[in-house]
Amino acid sequence: MIRVSRLIRKLEIFAPLPEEEKRALIDASSTIRRYGAHEDLIQEGALTDGVKIILDGLACRYKVLPDGRRQIVAYFVPGDMCDLRVFLLKRMDHSIGTLCPVEAALLPQESVLELTERYPRLTRALWWSTLVEEAITREWIVNVGHRTAFERMAHLFCEIFTRLQSVGLTQDNRCDLPLTQSELADTLALSAVHVNRTLMDMRRARLVTFQGKQLIIHDRQALQSVAGFDPNYLHLDGETNRLPAAFKRNTA
Amino acid sequence: MIRVSRLIRKLEIFAPLPEEEKRALIDASSTIRRYGAHEDLIQEGALTDGVKIILDGLACRYKVLPDGRRQIVAYFVPGDMCDLRVFLLKRMDHSIGTLCPVEAALLPQESVLELTERYPRLTRALWWSTLVEEAITREWIVNVGHRTAFERMAHLFCEIFTRLQSVGLTQDNRCDLPLTQSELADTLALSAVHVNRTLMDMRRARLVTFQGKQLIIHDRQALQSVAGFDPNYLHLDGETNRLPAAFKRNTA
DNA sequence: CGATCGTTTGAGTTTGATCAAATGTGGTGG
DNA sequence: CCACCACATTTGATCAAACTCAAACGATCG
Structure with missing residues (x-):
């Protein structure tokens, strides 16, 4: 499987x-x-x-x-x-x-x-x-509480892209993302109208295009930077060796 | 102990x-x-x-x-x-x-x-x-995302009071709550100024007084109602018997 | 008794919400 | 293939919540 x-x-x-x-x-x-x-x-x-x-x-x-x-x-x-x-x-x-x-x-x-x-x-x-x-x-919580609509959306895109990438579901700078704008709104605690405007801003800024259920990231570096995205919290870089030796052996 | x-x-x-x-x-x-x-x-x-x-x-x-x-x-x-x-x-x-x-x-x-x-x-x-x-x-997330400052604060107070009550740290309708207004602001994702105004509103509405590190809830029913507070998510009502019988016995 | 920290008040600004309507788009059935 | 429908997106105009800046006032403490 x-x-x-x-x-x-x-x-x-x-x-x-x-x-x-x-x-x-x-x-x-x-x-x-x-x-x-x-x-x-x-x-x-x-x-x-x-x-x-x-x-x-x-x-x-x-x-x-x-x-x-x-x-x-x-x-x-x-x-x-x-x-x-x-x-x-x-x-x-x-x-x-x-x-x-x-x-x-x-x-x-x-x-x-x-x-x-x-x-x-x-x-x-x-x-x-x-x-x-x-x-x-x-x-x-931080995203919804402290970031602007633009930053917030950028941050979400960074997170989703990174997570999809880690399971091999991205191609280059794009990935499938079967969401509607109003589902994005429900995620980001914004109105659908404002999500729309913000998406257009991001397109104009040549950062991200989200259309037809596809997310294309034009400038990942810049996107992460405006989002204040630090992937640490996703813990995707491996945690091996965090356990003391004694605990690795037994445990049966 | x-x-x-x-x-x-x-x-x-x-x-x-x-x-x-x-x-x-x-x-x-x-x-x-x-x-x-x-x-x-x-x-x-x-x-x-x-x-x-x-x-x-x-x-x-x-x-x-x-x-x-x-x-x-x-x-x-x-x-x-x-x-x-x-x-x-x-x-x-x-x-x-x-x-x-x-x-x-x-x-x-x-x-x-x-x-x-x-x-x-x-x-x-x-x-x-x-x-x-x-x-x-x-x-x-819901609190910060979808509730107004007033509801948000009411919800937080409901939560804290309920949690303190469950460990026996309330007296009647009051409890110690050693927070400053700007710490409340950091919690609720509001500015300190707005927290102040909202606190005064709540006092005027005779719902809650928060002064001198003490929280006094004047009308808990009304407070929960404006907050849309449903204590279910705190899971304080016991979960016993959620496990199948087989799993309660052994587990060694 | 300053000094520091927290609270209160006022004025002006910004972000994002709401309401309303137009425009696309994809799918269905005739 | 087209008419139609449902749904999603886009645009405009107005409005309200909460922010920022600035300053005054009040406690508490070494």
């Missing part, structure tokens, strides 16, 4: 996994499911039916406000798990939905429990991946 | 812990350390020297932007751990600092590793507590 290997590639950024554990993970996630665009994987208030690994397409976490406005609080790109954690929480405090047709591998709750019982190393890698997610969420 | 028991009380919201595990946690966290106001517990870029459990006082996670502005992205109240997770990440992508004098118990990295090796139930409780933290972070 080549596409589950995207998850594994990601987990191994943290630390190499033994063959056995990789195999176990692949075996456990053999059921594939397809979703349409704008379909919910899990709804607020619901119990989860297991963990899903995104193989293809784009999904998001979102919250809906009483007045109907929506805030997207995270994206899931291929190789991401959603939602590894809900099995510990009583009810979902938000929903997870697709943004385009999505293909996902299902990892039944029992399998997650078994895997995390048996393989502490794998568990730690999974835990690590949730920490990265959290770090991204924190950066989004 | 009565005050470490605040952490335990919190963890037992998730699921009761056997005496042995509680004892182990208490024993491991016997070293106490004191910090002054506005002192960093961990700085961005640093490696951690272990996990700290806040016993007394208030601390926060924060990020500093290139232009010097600061965004506080989380608060730690007594009974909270900071930072359980950093030992998995190479470097801190943010700092943790105190807001007033703080007393914290130190949990050395080796102890955390030992505890999590030996007690899967405890591990799950700790994991759960980090998930709650994450849920709070997501709600903050």
Whole structure:
């Protein structure tokens, strides 16, 4: 299953996994499911039916406000798990939905429990991946709180491009990004109108073109610079050797 | 150590812990350390020297932007751990600092590793507590993104009061809250001036008085209502019985 | 008793929201 | 192939929330 290997590639950024554990993970996630665009994987208030690994397409976490406005609080790109954690929480405090047709591998709750019982190393890698997610969420607070519309959008584009690149889903300076302008608005806490104007500004500035579900970054250096983008928070540069030697050995 | 028991009380919201595990946690966290106001517990870029459990006082996670502005992205109240997770990440992508004098118990990295090796139930409780933290972070995105200054502040006050109440640190409708207006501004992504005006509005509206490091909530119902505050995301109502029976037994 | 820090007040500006309407665009069915 | 519909994008005009700058006032503390 080549596409589950995207998850594994990601987990191994943290630390190499033994063959056995990789195999176990692949075996456990053999059921594939397809979703349409704008379909919910899990709804607020619901119990989860297991963990899903995104193989293809784009999904998001979102919250809906009483007045109907929506805030997207995270994206899931291929190789991401959603939602590894809900099995510990009583009810979902938000929903997870697709943004385009999505293909996902299902990892039944029992399998997650078994895997995390048996393989502490794998568990730690999974835990690590949730920490990265959290770090991204924190950066989004900064983004929405302190950056202008222009910077904010630039920052989001930097993040998404970098994340897609790390799973091999970019070509040169472009990538598919199946979002509408109003979904961008729901992400950046802007109005759709303002997103439109800002996109045009970015085009005029020859930084970025976002059209036809394609994102083209004309000047990545400049884009990162106006965005104040520092990829550290994505933790994509490997964390190996963070654990003391004693802890690497045993753990069974 | 009565005050470490605040952490335990919190963890037992998730699921009761056997005496042995509680004892182990208490024993491991016997070293106490004191910090002054506005002192960093961990700085961005640093490696951690272990996990700290806040016993007394208030601390926060924060990020500093290139232009010097600061965004506080989380608060730690007594009974909270900071930072359980950093030992998995190479470097801190943010700092943790105190807001007033703080007393914290130190949990050395080796102890955390030992505890999590030996007690899967405890591990799950700790994991759960980090998930709650994450849920709070997501709600903050919504807060900063979609609510007006007035609602935003009301929401923050609801959250802090509820969290302090859950660890027994409120009296009736009031609690200590050692924050300045400009720290509130750094939290809510507002200017200090606007925070001031908004606080005065809230006083005039007879909802909340925040003066002299004390928060007094005059009308909690009304406050929650204007804030659109739904405490679900704090997961304070217990999650027991979320795990399948098979998983409750074993786990060794 | 200055000095420092926090709070309060005023005036003017900016960003981004809202409302409304026009223009594209892709898909469907006749 | 065209007419039509739904949906997304673009443009304009107006408005409100929150910011900035500047200054005064008030505490608290060595």
